[in-house]
Amino acid sequence: xxxxxxxxxxxxxDLDAMILERTLKRMELPASIVRARDGVEALExxxxxxxxxxxxxxxxxxxxxxxxxxxxHDFLSALRSKEAISDRLVFMFTTSDNPADISLAYKQNVSGxxxxxxxxxxxxxxxxxxxxxxxxxxxxxPLSFNS
Amino acid sequence: MMHVIVVALSIMMTVGVWLxxxxxxxxxIMARFExxxxxxxxLIVDRMGQYEDALWAGVSAVESHGGDMSLEEWRIFAxxxxxxxxxxxxxGIGIIHYLNREDVPAYMEQRLAERETYRVYPxxxxxxxxxxxxxxxxxxxxxxxxxxxxxxxxxxxxALASRxxxxxxxxxxxxxxxxxxxxxxxxxxxPYYEGGPRNTVSERSENILGIVYAPFxxxxxxxxxxxxxxxxxxxxxxxxxxxIYDEHAIKDGLNDPKPMFSETVELDIYGRVWTLDMxxxxxxxxxxxxxxxxxxxLAGLLIEGLIITLLIMMSRANRQAVAYADRVTAALRQExxxxxxxxxxxxxxxxxxxxFTYITSHDLKTPVRGIGSLTEMIKEDLEEDYLSRPGANPExxxxxxxxxxxxxxxxxxxxxxxxxxxxxxxVPTEASLELPDVIDDLRADLELRKxxxxxxxxxxxxxxxxxxxxxxxxxxxxxxxxYHPETxxxxxxxSIEELDDRYRVAVKDNGSGIDPxxxxxIFGVFQTLREAGTPESTGIGLxxxxxxxxxxxxxxxxxxxxxxxxxxxxxxPKQAPNNNY
Numbered sequence: 001x002x003x004x005x006x007x008x009x010x011x012x013x014d015l016d017a018m019i020l021e022r023t024l025k026r027m028e029l030p031a032s033i034v035r036a037r038d039g040v041e042a043l044e045x046x047x048x049x050x051x052x053x054x055x056x057x058x059x060x061x062x063x064x065x066x067x068x069x070x071x072x073h074d075f076l077s078a079l080r081s082k083e084a085i086s087d088r089l090v091f092m093f094t095t096s097d098n099p100a101d102i103s104l105a106y107k108q109n110v111s112g113x114x115x116x117x118x119x120x121x122x123x124x125x126x127x128x129x130x131x132x133x134x135x136x137x138x139x140x141x142p143l144s145f146n147s
Numbered sequence: 148m149m150h151v152i153v154v155a156l157s158i159m160m161t162v163g164v165w166l167x168x169x170x171x172x173x174x175x176i177m178a179r180f181e182x183x184x185x186x187x188x189x190l191i192v193d194r195m196g197q198y199e200d201a202l203w204a205g206v207s208a209v210e211s212h213g214g215d216m217s218l219e220e221w222r223i224f225a226x227x228x229x230x231x232x233x234x235x236x237x238x239g240i241g242i243i244h245y246l247n248r249e250d251v252p253a254y255m256e257q258r259l260a261e262r263e264t265y266r267v268y269p270x271x272x273x274x275x276x277x278x279x280x281x282x283x284x285x286x287x288x289x290x291x292x293x294x295x296x297x298x299x300x301x302x303x304x305x306a307l308a309s310r311x312x313x314x315x316x317x318x319x320x321x322x323x324x325x326x327x328x329x330x331x332x333x334x335x336x337x338p339y340y341e342g343g344p345r346n347t348v349s350e351r352s353e354n355i356l357g358i359v360y361a362p363f364x365x366x367x368x369x370x371x372x373x374x375x376x377x378x379x380x381x382x383x384x385x386x387x388x389x390x391i392y393d394e395h396a397i398k399d400g401l402n403d404p405k406p407m408f409s410e411t412v413e414l415d416i417y418g419r420v421w422t423l424d425m426x427x428x429x430x431x432x433x434x435x436x437x438x439x440x441x442x443x444x445l446a447g448l449l450i451e452g453l454i455i456t457l458l459i460m461m462s463r464a465n466r467q468a469v470a471y472a473d474r475v476t477a478a479l480r481q482e483x484x485x486x487x488x489x490x491x492x493x494x495x496x497x498x499x500x501x502x503f504t505y506i507t508s509h510d511l512k513t514p515v516r517g518i519g520s521l522t523e524m525i526k527e528d529l530e531e532d533y534l535s536r537p538g539a540n541p542e543x544x545x546x547x548x549x550x551x552x553x554x555x556x557x558x559x560x561x562x563x564x565x566x567x568x569x570x571x572x573x574v575p576t577e578a579s580l581e582l583p584d585v586i587d588d589l590r591a592d593l594e595l596r597k598x599x600x601x602x603x604x605x606x607x608x609x610x611x612x613x614x615x616x617x618x619x620x621x622x623x624x625x626x627x628x629x630y631h632p633e634t635x636x637x638x639x640x641x642s643i644e645e646l647d648d649r650y651r652v653a654v655k656d657n658g659s660g661i662d663p664x665x666x667x668x669i670f671g672v673f674q675t676l677r678e679a680g681t682p683e684s685t686g687i688g689l690x691x692x693x694x695x696x697x698x699x700x701x702x703x704x705x706x707x708x709x710x711x712x713x714x715x716x717x718x719x720p721k722q723a724p725n726n727n728y
Binding site for chain 1: 509510512513516517519520521523524527551554555558562565569
């Protein structure tokens, strides 16, 4: 039962990332965020090729869909095909409410699909839910990077 | 080509019929000629037979008088015979006595006793004398009385031949002494003997007493035979080299210079051979010129001409029609290709447009949400600090709220556009929809009492594209509620009737109704009859309804007047149509 929410945020929008961090901070939830700007960078982090703060920590991934270089769906396929990291817990966090996107994401075994809310109160609800879930859930084992 | 064969066959047939009819007619004419020819020959032979009978009658008369008749007796006989009536063509009938030189004195005595002027002429040195003793009627033949026929070879030869054969004979061509015209003639002989007919030549020459004879002028004989005006065949007669009768030379306008038929016939007649040159005349030509074959040929050729003309005209018309059809077809094909091309372009453009709409609206969401979030942050920060101060400008708070509100509306619009564009992009499914469930959901979502939303009609389930059908009902019912002047009194009924191939749907409300002049407008994108300001009113709902219904090949219409509520009617398919979307 992890005390702190360790999040790998895969998000190209600085603004969205800032809003998320700010809201978490204002909610005074214990959390730490490692940010990747797209799928490629996220994979590099997960495979220990970039320095990060996730080593040895339980964490989950918040994943956007529309991103440069490698979008969310492609990242998910790549993730699930890599034996060492295919068990990661992933939540979708995206502007798209397209049923096709939702279906595709669940086919890649995401744990939840959140449409980015319009207001901060809605965002707070999402984050509260995530926190509650995180506290009750047993995540997959932390990664131990070789770096 | 068929036409050529038809024409060729038809010409062959015409010519065939023509040749056949020609042949037929020719055969017929030939038969007629033969009949005419035979009739003329038969007449000659028959008449000669009659004359012979008359001669033998003379022979019988002489023999019945014991081989000798007086002038008076012969006159009675000849008168009784009535030769002028019974034997037209005959010149007369007489007796020639056969005399050896030693018999002459007794003979002369007998003759001179009958008439004093009698004498025999001409004098000749033949062994025998054959003077003409009597000839009746004498008036026309007086020149012949006393003529010794032995003096001249033709007369003598035939007489001796008649004597030796015991049969009747005619002479070769001679000129009768009594014929003033000096035209060809002959004598017809029949011998009589002492004691009747004799069996051998020697007996005959020993016992010969005389000859019953008849002189003939050939012209007269033939004239008595058959009026040549009534004949279609004319002839000339030769005896040896001598022409004894000739109708061809007669210039009466009936001779045919090129006779249709001519024939030379040899006739054995009483010891002579007559050569008859028989020719058809103009009467025959007139009676046997048949226009039939010519008419057949001409009519046939005329019909041929018509057929050929018709075929040419038909072929020309056909060519023109084909050419015209080709032109029209080419034009149509071109037109169709253009249309196909245009359709392809339109489809592509449409797809691109929907893609564009989807992407832009999707991409718009991010900055809009950013603006909203930033506004909220500013508000949060200001609320903690500046706005809580007593002298704070209240307009800042209000304007920040306005931004939030506008951002909300913008979001709603973008979502509407996204949904609208998705209607065209999605593929309908066979997923069915349980209608009572939808009604329950709608009541819950729109906070309606059970009596405010009713399901009518015989359908319980919609079997095709249930997901979109639900969206259509949601849009219509939420519109009815949203635009109702007093939501708590809104009453909506959904009627769904199942027909053979479709559902017939009517959504009826008791709202304020829609002015008919807006009926066509309300189904357009972003068309709303309320002034902008309410966040929910995006004007996209009915556009989605229309697009969804039309995607399935039907149309939606509204029946409404101001103040009387509205009924939206449309049909929905029961299964996927065969054509692709």
